[in-house]
Amino acid sequence: MDNWITYLLITTGTFVFMEGVAWFTHKFVMHGLLWVLHKDHHQKKPHFFEKNDFFFLIFAAPSILLFFFGARAGFNWMFYTGLGILLYGIAYFIIHDVVIHQRFKWFSRSNNRYIKTIKRAHKMHHKHLDRHHGESFGMLFAARRYWQQSQKKQV
Known part of the structure; x- marks a missing residue:
């Protein structure tokens, strides 16, 4: 198998895997031990920046390290794993901060x-203002019931 195919699979696989990492981290870390950082994201406030934004740095650190060490080792699997994490982070930012919360007014309506x-x-997920009784902790993949609900609303 050619290297570019291997690296494409590593990048794509990492991207998909990151949804599971995001779900697990959101449910058990953000709504658990680090609720103190995530809490302000569930409450209305007039500030543009939130303590929750620190999670960007937490998630970016492995990507940066993998880029660095992967580039030093001749652009091996670590580099492309870091790339998959970066691409997931970009997708997460666009979906979560731009499309859903509209922190940046780039897209306002979509059919x-x-x-x-x-x-x-x-x-x-946001109907729960505290750390308990949450639902829908993922970002890019939604449960079947939400797909069914969106189908009913279009009919």
């Missing part, structure tokens, strides 16, 4: 079923 589905799932 796209996928966008409606993830917005619905995230809205259900």
